[in-house]
Amino acid sequence: MDYKKLVLEYYDAEVSEDYVPHGYNFEEISTEDGYYLYALRDGEHYCMYYYREDSAYEEIKSQIEGGGAVGCVDIDQIQWDEMYEEIVGEIQDQVETEVKLEVLNIIKPTVITELYKRLSTNEEYKNTLAAENLSAASINDCINEKVLNLFSNLNFK
Secondary structure, eight states, X not given: OOHHHHHHHHHTOEEOSSOOTTSEEEEEEEOTTSOEEEEEEETTEEEEEEXXXXXXXXXXXXXXXXXXXXXXXXXXXXXXXXXXXXXHHHHHHHHHHHHHHHHHHHHHHHHHHHHHHXXXXXXXXXXXXXXXXXXXXXXXXXXXXXXXXXHHTOOOO
């Protein structure tokens, strides 16, 4: 599987081992005293400096995730398979959240109706609601919170 291609397509990003004129370019800079700095350069200006190469590659990864273009990069330094797994995890989380919300929208009217029936016939609940001056909106918020808590404990994976 070509993880690099899949990641770049997903984020609509560009990474090249060559110079790119429309994005950041990665450079290794040696100092007079024998140390190295790693930098991202935007055209004529250095934008970000790093003392460690792995820190610079974390920024390159962030640029990719933001849909940017980065050049002069050692393509093999990027963990494409890990980035792909993160994308898959994000998509699974999004789908799971959408399913939970859809189920909530389906069952919520039934739960609310049943709760209101019980509350309207139970003097203790009616007195509690009256004493706390709870509105229909605050009851609805409470129900949403309880149902979401219930669903957060479910695992659809």
